[in-house]
Amino acid sequence: MAEKKSSGNPGSGPAGAPPRRVPMRDFSRSLPMSLLRAREAVMRQFRPSLRLHGLTEQQWRILRALAAAETIEVTELARVAFLLGPSLSRILRDLEARHLIERRVVRADQRRTEVSISAKGLELIKAVAPSSEAIYAAITRRYGARKLAELQDMLGVLEHRLAAMELTEEGSAEADQ
């Protein structure tokens, strides 16, 4: 067991690292960091199970979104699965090559493409869903169903208020509130 030198926790060190003169919030307590760490802690639970079935997190999001609708256009799918166009484009190409989804150009508007899940895709979902649900249930148990609902509520409000903020900032003059 190699010793970790004297680099203990900041604040408890032997005067090894005095704080710098640039004043900023404590880094580890920033909101983006908190959200990132929380999300990573959650995803860490799911990834192994998905990996067993050869799926990434984003591919799983797409399949689930597709399973909830008969067909869906690419733009709408991007919105629902919260993916940017380029990412979605690449993933759809891959999922189609694996015959997990199907694509058809919309006749009435040749720019658009409709996507749907295939029978094979549905089978895959049925294979993954149980363990996925079990993990989610375990998380809910661990954290408390009530607290979880409350957390999601707060996250939703945050998202909503920040979306409103963008418009306000854009025009610089605070008209909205």
Added chain:
Amino acid sequence: MAEKKSSGNPGSGPAGAPPRRVPMRDFSRSLPMSLLRAREAVMRQFRPSLRLHGLTEQQWRILRALAAAETIEVTELARVAFLLGPSLSRILRDLEARHLIERRVVRADQRRTEVSISAKGLELIKAVAPSSEAIYAAITRRYGARKLAELQDMLGVLEHRLAAMELTEEGSAEADQ
């Protein structure tokens, strides 16, 4: 202004997408999704400002972490900035090429590398910090300081409990693996 077709919010749609027969939680209400969207809403506020200074979100995290310590080893930096080794390795290479940081091998243990921020790096931080702080303040105003603190608390608890869960799951039912 372009209209977004008739694709309004899910739940208010014109009966266009009947639910499939695969039973799963409503996708948009999953915890990972909530966390992802909230974080994206937050980062969307910061990215333009960082971009103006030629910094990505992760590069900014690293510089901030470095500004808080005289020197820090790569492994510890990865922990603090919440980056994986490979990502950190690439970013440090880039930041060093831009003379924003400095690296030296630790004499007592040639495997380790100490990293520190350069004078130029400190200048950059001083240039970016004000707008960054202003944005954070605006977010805090928008959401409420109290609510924000509460949210961070809940996120911290979530992270903590899930970390504990991993150990529990590992040795539980299945014969290890």
Added chain:
DNA sequence: CCGATACATTTAACATGTTAATCATAATCC
């Protein structure tokens, strides 16, 4: 009609996330 414009999707280019493998150096065991 036709040229300008808008739109849906994809491609391009670069940065990061993620896991596995590599490489060099240290610590350990015999």
Added chain:
DNA sequence: GGATTATGATTAACATGTTAAATGTATCGG
């Protein structure tokens, strides 16, 4: 002390995030 094992950091390979540009189609104004 030399083989073995562990550790810190990097590299490799592939998937995604992110912004800009390209492509093909539709719509609109004249």
